[in-house]
Amino acid sequence: MSDSSSPTASRNPPKRFLLCSPDHFDVTFEINPWMSSQRRPDRRKSWREWNALVAGLRAAGAEVHHVPSLPGLSDMVFPTDVGVVDGNRFVRGRFRHPERRAEAAHGATWLREHGFTEIPWPDDPDLYLEGGDVLRFGDVLLCGTGPRTSPEAADHLSQVLDVRVVQVPLVDPRFYHLDMSFCPLDAGRAVCAPGAWDREGQRAVLELVPEPLVISMDEALTFSANSVVVGRTVMMASCPPRIRRQLDDWGFTVCLSPVDEFRKAGGGIRCMSLDLDLLGGARRVGAVRQN
Secondary structure (H helix, E strand, O other): OOOOOOOOOOOOOEEEEEEEEEOOOOOOOOOOOOOOOOOOHHHHHHHHHHHHHHHHHHHHHOOEEEEEEOOOOOOOHHHHHHHHEEEEEEEEEEOOOOOHHHHHHHHHHHHHHHHOEEOOOOOOOOEEEEEEEEEOOEEEEEEEEEEOOOHHHHHHHHHHOOOOEEEEEEOOOOOOOOOEEEEEEOOOOOOOHHHHHHHHHHHHHHHOOEEEOOOOHHHOOOOOOOEEEEEEEEEEEOOOOOHHHHHHHOOOEEEEHHHHHHHOOOOOOOOOOEEEOOOOOOOOOOOOOOO
């Protein structure tokens, strides 16, 4: 299995992602255990890693759109948190931490300008939802709850999208979003780090996933679960040997794309890539213009 990706032939439309370039990426506040204002990212390295990720996604067959980051929004490079996309509509993220709240408005503006319709939230200030907590597995949405997403927001998501949502309570502050401990691979397989979930969440996920690739907390700390799948290519920041062997046995190709500078802010590849086809739905041809 090669560390470089190859074009993925598919009869299906290309997988679409929105990325935000690191024009103003920095660590200017501390809202998770990974962040330290004493360990700031290197701007040139950040750009190299970001450009390599974009190239890797496109080589794997994905359609990549991008928006520049803005001054004062140092975490804007993690657009997966700004919303949950269902076909031609979306639910805007509602950030728990005030340092990130302005990002949601900019993400919503981009989505509306590119043909997506926003589903409004009820007037309840206690509802919080960040897109890093929401992943699709088959016909179900898994939603991490606790640190960044409220259980009531997960219930609201189920109602407005008319989809079953399985809540996964998160218990380890290092894995504050579900996408740091769970990565769907295909209809029957997923990378899972159950140590990041409470017993209820462990039971729910392992009952749902027929063939889980269960990884240790040490393996999860490499951000190996915070990955993006394009066809049979898995874009990973790092891949411990045991995980690589299993993915190889299952017929997946690993494309390594290190994002060490972004890990200083607690983000990995999935954090950096808003899935514009998370739930599919009635895809409108030409709804998203190439930037």
